[in-house]
Amino acid sequence: xxxxxxxxxxxxxxxxxxxxxxxxxxxxxxxxxxxxxxxxxxxxxxxxxxxxxxxxxxxxxxxxxxxxxxxxxxxxxxxxxxxxxxxxxxxxxxxxxxxxxxxxxxxxxxxxxxxxxxxxxxxxxxxxxxxxxxxxxxxxxxxxxxxxxxxxxxxxxxxxxxxxxxxxxxxxxxxxxxxxxxxxxxxxxxxxxxxxxxxxxxxxxxxxxxxxxxxxxxxxxxxxxxxxxxxxxxxxxxxxxxxxxxxxxxxxxxxxxxxxxxxxxxxxxxxxxxxxxxxxxxxxxxxxxxxxx
Numbered sequence: 133x134x135x136x137x138x139x140x141x142x143x144x145x146x147x148x149x150x151x152x153x154x155x156x157x158x159x160x161x162x163x164x165x166x167x168x169x170x171x172x173x174x175x176x177x178x179x180x181x182x183x184x185x186x187x188x189x190x191x192x193x194x195x196x197x198x199x200x201x202x203x204x205x206x207x208x209x210x211x212x213x214x215x216x217x218x219x220x221x222x223x224x225x226x227x228x229x230x231x232x233x234x235x236x237x238x239x240x241x242x243x244x245x246x247x248x249x250x251x252x253x254x255x256x257x258x259x260x261x262x263x264x265x266x267x268x269x270x271x272x273x274x275x276x277x278x279x280x281x282x283x284x285x286x287x288x289x290x291x292x293x294x295x296x297x298x299x300x301x302x303x304x305x306x307x308x309x310x311x312x313x314x315x316x317x318x319x320x321x322x323x324x325x326x327x328x329x330x331x332x333x334x335x336x337x338x339x340x341x342x343x344x345x346x347x348x349x350x351x352x353x354x355x356x357x358x359x360x361x362x363x364x365x366x367x368x369x370x371x372x373x374x375x376x377x378x379x380x381x382x383x384x385x386x387x388x389x390x391x392x393x394x395x396x397x398x399x400x401x402x403x404x405x406x407x408x409x410x411x412x413x414x415x416x417x418x419x420x421x422x423x424x425x
Contacts, residue, residue, distance in 0.1 A: 160283035161264070167277070168266050169422065171250050175243040175270070176420045179216035182245050187211040191315055196324035198347040205351025206311045206388045214387075214417050217242045217310040221393075223410015225255060228365045228372070228397065232257070236410070241422075242306065244313050246271050247336055249303045267299060272337035274299030293338075294362040294369035300339035301361050304332070305376055308353050309389050309415060332356075352381055352390070363397055373398035384415050 187210070192203045218241050224233040238253040251267035264282050268275040268290075274297075275290035289295060304320070307313040314320060314332070323331040325344065332343040341360030348354050355377050363372035374397055378390035395408040 158283070160279060160285065164264060164266065164277065164279050164282070168250065168252050171266075171268060171270070172241050172252075172422050175241055175248045175250060176216065176422075178246065178248060179243040179418075179420055182215040182243070184215070185213050187213060187312060187315070195316065195322050196330040198328055198351075199322050199330045199345075201351040202345075202347055202353055203311070203315070203351075208386050211312070211386060212418065213244070213312040213315075214310040215244055216418055216420055218416045218419065218422075219309060219412055220414040221410050221412050223393075223408065225408050226406075228363055228399070228405070228407070236408075240306065242303070242310060242313075244310070247300070247303055247319065249299070249306070251302075267302075269296075269299040269303050272296060272300070272339055292369070297339045297341065298361045298363070300336050301334070301341045301343075301358055301374075304334050304341075304343060305356065305358075305374070308356075308378055309412065310417065311387065311389065352388075353378055359398070361397075365399065370400050372400065375404070380411070385417050387417070389415065 187207050189204065189209060192200045195203075218239065221238045221240070223236055225236045226233045234255050234257045236253055236255045238251060240252070241250040242248065247269065248271070249267070249269040251265070253265040254262060255265060256262040262281065263286075264279045266275075266277040268277075273291045274295040276287055276295065278285070278287040280286050316322060319334060319336055321333045323333065325331055328348070329344060329346045332345060334341055334343065341358055343356050343358045345353055346355040355375065357373065357375040359371070359373040361372055361374050362369045365372065374395060376396075377394045378392070380392040381388050381390050389412075391412045393408070393410060393412075394406060396404050396406045398404055
């Protein structure tokens with residue numbers, strides 16, 4: 133091969149590398165964004181079909197005393213049931229068995245019948261390494277989709293038994309931010325424990341679990357925990373319980389919700405490992421549109 137031809141081939145290869153990879157990343161990033169937008173629109177479409185009903189204290193008759201105390205604190209008579217909720221949060225996250233915390237910003241969307249959730253997040257390890265994350269729960273199925281540097285897909289998983297169940301339980305845990313979804317329904321039944329705690333038995337299709345909720349004397353939910361979740365540890369799903377602490381309640385559209393959180397996973401060996409902490413910065417109820425990032 134003569135020298136000129138070798139130089140031309142080398143230039144083509146370099147050109148493909150310089151221009152091809154950015155184009156590849158842009159195309160894949162656009163594709164992921166489009167997927168998320170379509171999924172959010174699907175939730176909004178479902179929310180539009182939900183009958184508009186209002187909360188009454190009659191809805192909590194017969195519930196355990198601390199649960200009634202919570203709803204009297206969090207809701208007002210005549211409060212419209214939440215059909216769709218969107219919220220933003222900022223905080224720090226770390227993966228199982230890792231020491232490093234990474235910054236994360238999230239937008240989350242929820243609809244209440246059928247249960248649906250989109251978790252749209254960016255996790256930044258540093259200025260040159262980040263991950264775009266989409267977690268999903270819809271019609272009893274969970275899903276995870278992760279792109280590195282916005283365009284290199286590193287995880288695409290859906291409809292796995294452990295993932296379905298865990299994502300469903302995540303939905304229930306987040307429902308403290310839109311508390312009409314914690315009222316008795318086909319998805320949730322309450323059982324008494326004592327004057328400051330109660331058990332929530334939750335079911336959606338084949339997904340099920342138990343949460344223990346703890347309440348203070350004011351009526352706030354301050355903590356809840358479950359042994360029925362899973363996490364990917366050492367490359368496979370393993371039982372990993374969770375404990376969530378919620379605090380700094382504020383009134384938003386007449387509803388009292390906690391705005392700060394600390395979530396801890398319980399590893400198979402019993403170790404408690406904090407992994408997601410931060411605060412909610414915005415919440416909107418029954419406003420059927422996508423948040424601006």
